[in-house]
Amino acid sequence: MANRRQQFGKLLNFFGPILGLLFVVGVFCANSEVRPYFLTGANFKIILTQTVIVAICGLGMTMIIVSAGIDLSVGSVVALTGVLGATLALRNVSPWLVVLLTVGAGGLMGLINGSIIAGFRMLPFIVTLGMMGVARGAAKWLAANQAVNYPESPLNKIMALEAPDQLLPLPWGVWIAIALAVTMAIVMRQTVFGRYIFAVGSNETAARLSGIRVRWHKALIYGLAGLFFGLGGLMQLSRLTQGDPSVAIGLELDVIAAVVIGGASLNGGSGSILGSMVGALIMAVLRNGSNQSGWPTYMQEIIIGLVIILAVGLDKFRQRRAD
Numbered sequence: 131m132a133n134r135r136q137q138f139g140k141l142l143n144f145f146g147p148i149l150g151l152l153f154v155v156g157v158f159c160a161n162s163e164v165r166p167y168f169l170t171g172a173n174f175k176i177i178l179t180q181t182v183i184v185a186i187c188g189l190g191m192t193m194i195i196v197s198a199g200i201d202l203s204v205g206s207v208v209a210l211t212g213v214l215g216a217t218l219a220l221r222n223v224s225p226w227l228v229v230l231l232t233v234g235a236g237g238l239m240g241l242i243n244g245s246i247i248a249g250f251r252m253l254p255f256i257v258t259l260g261m262m263g264v265a266r267g268a269a270k271w272l273a274a275n276q277a278v279n280y281p282e283s284p285l286n287k288i289m290a291l292e293a294p295d296q297l298l299p300l301p302w303g304v305w306i307a308i309a310l311a312v313t314m315a316i317v318m319r320q321t322v323f324g325r326y327i328f329a330v331g332s333n334e335t336a337a338r339l340s341g342i343r344v345r346w347h348k349a350l351i352y353g354l355a356g357l358f359f360g361l362g363g364l365m366q367l368s369r370l371t372q373g374d375p376s377v378a379i380g381l382e383l384d385v386i387a388a389v390v391i392g393g394a395s396l397n398g399g400s401g402s403i404l405g406s407m408v409g410a411l412i413m414a415v416l417r418n419g420s421n422q423s424g425w426p427t428y429m430q431e432i433i434i435g436l437v438i439i440l441a442v443g444l445d446k447f448r449q450r451r452a453d
Contacts, residue, residue, distance in 0.1 A: 147408035151408050161423060168422050172294060174297055175294070179300075180418060181410050182306075184410040184414065186362045186365060187208065188385050190354065191389045192401050193314075193355050195331075195398065199247070201359075202258040203258045203261035206265035210239070212374065212377065213272050213278055213374070214373070215373060216280050217273070218231060220278060232363060236361065236363060237357040238356065239360075242261070244348055244351060248346070270376075273373060277374045278374075285368050288301065288306075318403055329342060330342065331397075332398065384413050387434070388406055392404070392410075394406065416437065
């Protein structure tokens, strides 16, 4: 009986997100007025492009949630790193240096979060909630509370939509997200570091007693996740072609929902990169389909809110089946 439950749980974790994606696509395809516009290569290109930021941030959030943590500062870090990148580009800094400094700034913010959480044994929810305000305030200060516009830059090509009336070619940002997802899937499942992430999330005390340096690994996990958040800020910068301190408000909710929909448990110890990527696609399809259907913004917010509740409910259901 226990083996059957375990097998059912594994099947649900693997196929659940994919079935969810097919269901959401099917809902919007059922509308005869939306279908001709929804099922096009041009629209799928838009969906994939809109998925990039949530997907890349989801790579970092997957590590954090699997290790039984949470990070509520994602949106603010994306805004801050985007403003930083725009400010550097405005000052004619080399594009490659802009990339390194922008992504590095995200990693630094994550490392600060992780060090405080691990060093002082504080709740991730409280620490990252505080960092949410700090990063957002720093973004507004750096940008003088207005959008930062910079001259034409190679950075803009990362998320540029070439040939917008057809699926290919896809923006570089999509390929970067796919390559990083493949890399992180290997890291999470095939390396010692990845196994340590699952061990810490499953039982922190047992992990410590088995010789894992839990505090050091927690700081490292948040630091690496911060690099992904910084890269998400760079993608946001490329997509908007400006640094806006007011963007990405509520992004952390989309990212957390994507990861949980993908099969990760908020209690830690389970999750997958593939599931998180499918979850990110579901969030993008929901927003795109809502726009195609002409639903007002408040309706989209209600739907996303319900999806988050549903995601948490699915997490609880999976836990009960595991028990």
